[in-house]
Amino acid sequence: MPPRNRFAELLPEITAWRRDFHENPELMFEVHRTAAKVADLLRGFGCDEVVEGIGRTGVVGVIKGRSDSAGRVIGLRADMDALPIIEQTGLPYASKTPGKMHACGHDGHTAMLLGAAKYLAETRNFDGTAVVIFQPAEEGGGGGREMVRDGLMERFGIQEVYGMHNMPGIPLGSFAIRPGAIMAAADQFDITVTGKGGHAAKPHDCIDTTLVAAHIIVAAQSIASRTVDPLKQVVVSICTVQTDSTAHNVIPQVVKLKGTVRTMDSGVQDQVETRLRALVEATALAFGASADLAYQRGYPVTVNAEPQTDHAIAVAQAVSGRVDPATPPLMGAEDFSYMLNERPGAYIFLGNGDTAMVHHPAYNFDDNAIPFGASWYAGMVETRMPAA
Ligand SMILES: [Zn+2]
Ligand SMILES: [Zn+2]
16 A cells, blocks of 8 residues: 555544644653653554663664665654743644643654654565654754764664654645755854943043944944855844943943854855954954954754755655755754764655744644655655665
8 A cells, every 4th residue: 555545544543643742742852751652652563673862852763674685774853842832722732731832843743753653664665774763852952963962873873864844834745845955054152342441421541342342243244245155145143232331421341242143054154153253353452352252053054965855855746746846945943954964864844834834822733744744754765765
């Protein structure tokens, strides 16, 4: 039976898992109930191995195919964590925990990958090994990074890795993907300018930190316009300016600036950090002040490898016949990037139809997307490692 038909049969069961996860959202690495349920289900499916506690609360299931002639191993990944949002869907299975909500559809991702695992464990119609990866803390905690640091790739011999995210605004059951960068790197920085505070009527006795900060803010905009290749994407935003003076007549001793950098290319990311540091330090020096830049790297760029993207497109085409192979990249960030930095693979969007956007209190994952997503996961295994 083709996977699509089997997933139509399994839809009520997978939907029940999804709604149970939805009702019981957990944040960051604290996905204890979700991870325990995932592990129990995987054991019930007859997975050859189920390992808990990878990347603190991540779960991995291993499913061996009918044959293994070439030692091929493919990883499929879903995320399990929710968001600190007060749900406003009014659904009968809405969050039972006020202030926690599955507002990014990770309940749907986890349920779809469980469905694929159940199907793969009962059919085993492939030559090699499928590794299903359930990660915690996608929403800012770096759960993907923690699983990689825990030896995920080496321990299970993963050679390629695939991930999926639902996306409102894309028609239900349609897929969207692109080769190369599909999600941005998101970094943040803190600048501290130190001068000499004093009486605003005696500026010659002070080193005016607000003036220095203003020059730094203006100079930082030259990074996008004059440092980075105009054909490459970059955002440098300074979002907070804080002085230690609240008076009309006191020049502050210290000014703090905070901002974010978004890039689509690690070379540009390095260029921005280096240039920003030089501008901050040299601008302060020019005015007799000093300044310090604390630059924190966030999630790296999510980069789809070309051959793996082509396979992802072919499988999506077979599943629904509706694939946008050149969707524009998003300036948001995704920690599946840590897995794609370790192994070639691809990250694809699955349409959630005309719903509220992810991270909105009225958002809900559409259960009618389940057969498409689960078929895609299973299809990646069956077509990348066809049974002999
Ligand atoms: Zn999210
Ligand atoms: Zn998400």
